[in-house]
Amino acid sequence: MAITLSSKPSCNNSGHSFHMLSSHMLITGLPILVMKNPNQYGFKESFKACCGTGDPYNFEVFPVCGTPSASAYxxxxxxxxxxxxxxxxxxxxxxxDMFLNARPLTLASVTCWT
Structure with a gap:
């Protein structure tokens, strides 16, 4: 998986490889990688919720998914x-899958948006 790094100097420090994933990386880092390249993983939407109501992200605190005024794609x-x-x-x-296959991640690939 090729990831294009930002031109920011702090984002080009890709020497920090993580071969073991911490719980923080699992919770935040892996979803961010997918959100940066949703089509690569078979997704159409990065930010829009599948179930809910309201523009632009189909999300409002109330009504919640499952209530009559909320709908699911x-x-x-x-x-x-x-x-x-x-x-x-x-x-x-x-x-x-990303966790079990232990794909090496770099700090830059998780924290730097292009």
Whole structure:
């Protein structure tokens, strides 16, 4: 997986490889990698919730997913985020695959957006 790094000097310090993933990296780092390149992982949307209401991200605190005024898109597997708080089943599958295959990550690939 090729990741283009930002031109920021702090983002080009890619010598910090993580071969063991911490819980913080699992919670924040892996979803960020997928959100940066959603099509690479089979997702259509990076930020829009699959279930909810309201523009631009289909998320409002109230009403919550499952209430009559909230709706779900027909293809949840194309979304990273289920309801603005939780990930979709498809994203959890990608997440666990990345963890089990222990793909090396660099600090720059997780923290620097291009």
């Amino acid at each position: 027909p293809s949840p597997s194309q979304y990273i985020n289920w309801d603005g708080v939780h990930l979709t089943e498809a994203m959890y599958k990608v997440h666990i």
